[in-house]
Amino acid sequence: MMELRKKICIFGTGGFGREVLGCIADVLSGTEGELEESACFMVDDEFHDGEKVMGSM
Numbered sequence: 001m002m003e004l005r006k007k008i009c010i011f012g013t014g015g016f017g018r019e020v021l022g023c024i025a026d027v028l029s030g031t032e033g034e035l036e037e038s039a040c041f042m043v044d045d046e047f048h049d050g051e052k053v054m055g056s057m
Helices: 015-028
Strands: 008-011 039-042
Touching: 008 015, 015 039
Parallel strands: 008 039
Antiparallel strands: none
């Protein structure tokens, strides 16, 4: 049986997006979940230079 995994998509990498990522990291810290497998950022390529946000993604 195929296991379905849900992924959280955070829109933007500004202050609120970074806070949300921190909350997700806190929730996952007590599990075997990987942050990069559980969350991603949606950004406008025009404004994003490809740098990692808080060491992730």
